[in-house]
Amino acid sequence: MKKRLMLAGFAVALATGYTLPAFSQVKPETLVKQRQAAMTLQGKYFGPIAGMAQGKIPYNAEVVARNAAYLDVLNKMPWDGFAESTKDLKDVKTAALPAIWNEPAKFKDAQEKFQGAVSRLVAATKTGDETNIKAAILEVGKGGCGNCHQNFRQKD
Ligand code: HEC
Structure with a gap:
């Protein structure tokens, strides 16, 4: 069974020209680029809603929910x-x-705190309560992005 699954995976890898991590190690430089790209996109989608929560940009409930x-x-x-x-x-x-x-446990904890804050924001967007939603956005920034950057990212 296991062997059949492995063969199936290998066939997919061959057919698509895409090799799964099990078949080849991703280059460390690539991993760095990819994690930074994911962070950049988080910045792209968090920046505007943080601006709304701070009253710097007009509030738009649809953009916040998206x-x-x-x-x-x-x-x-x-x-x-x-x-x-x-x-x-x-x-x-x-x-x-x-x-x-x-401090891997602390790093993991910072990820989970961030994910928890985003989950609460998503839940808040379903209530339509603007005050609550803005508070939830600020908490993502402070308890999520900010908290982790404080401890795990070099200040520039
Ligand atoms: C659990 C930790 C953690 C959380 C949460 C986190 N970040 Fe980061 N972020 C990092 C680390 C570490 C780096 C540095 C990555 C590197 O340079 O290799 C980084 C880098 C970045 C960068 C720079 C990317 C680049 O191109 O160098 C941006 C922008 C960013 N984060 C935005 C955010 C935003 C916005 C949030 C929240 C919505 C967030 N991050 C949440 C740890 C975190």
Whole structure:
């Protein structure tokens, strides 16, 4: 059974020209690029709604609901990019701090806090309560992005 599954996976890899991680290691430089890309997209979709919560941009409930839903997916993507293989790279521009690998439980906790805050934001967008929604956005920023960057990202 296992062997058949493996063969099936291999056939898919061959047919699509796409090799699964089990068949080839992704290059550390690529992992860094990909995790930064996921972060950049989080910035893209969080920035405007943070501006709305702060009263800097006119509030738009539809954009908030859409962006919250996007973040709810994006917030699962960056983490496998912080693989051990990316720990001591030279000649790669990264702001990841060693604490990510020295304190893995704390890093994981920061991810979960962030994901929890996004889940609460998604739930809030379904109530239509603007005050609540704005508070939930600010909490994603402070308890989510901000909390982790504070401890795990190099300040520029
Ligand atoms: C659990 C930790 C964590 C959370 C939560 C988190 N980040 Fe990050 N973020 C990082 C780390 C670490 C880096 C540095 C990655 C690198 O340079 O390799 C980073 C980098 C970035 C970057 C720079 C990307 C680049 O191209 O170099 C942006 C933008 C960013 N984060 C936005 C956000 C936003 C917006 C949120 C919340 C919606 C968020 N992040 C949540 C850890 C986190």
